[in-house]
Amino acid sequence: MKNITLSADNALIEAARARARAEHTTLNAEFRRWLADYARRDQQLQEARAVLDELRGKLRTDGRRFTREEMNER
8 A cells, every 4th residue: 555645734634533533433544435436436427327328218208297296106
């Protein structure tokens, strides 16, 4: 694993560390989680668009507009 150096306001760092402690984790662990999410964001967006495109090809309403009650039926 590679180390990196970041710069941030001291008060912000301490507030983040306090929150991490309250959540029983570390600032380092939370940053690694954020970094992984950030790096995968484009991939997740592409996957979500692919699902929507697939659904668009399968769902047809023939222009009919549903009422609120119909959309909320289970």
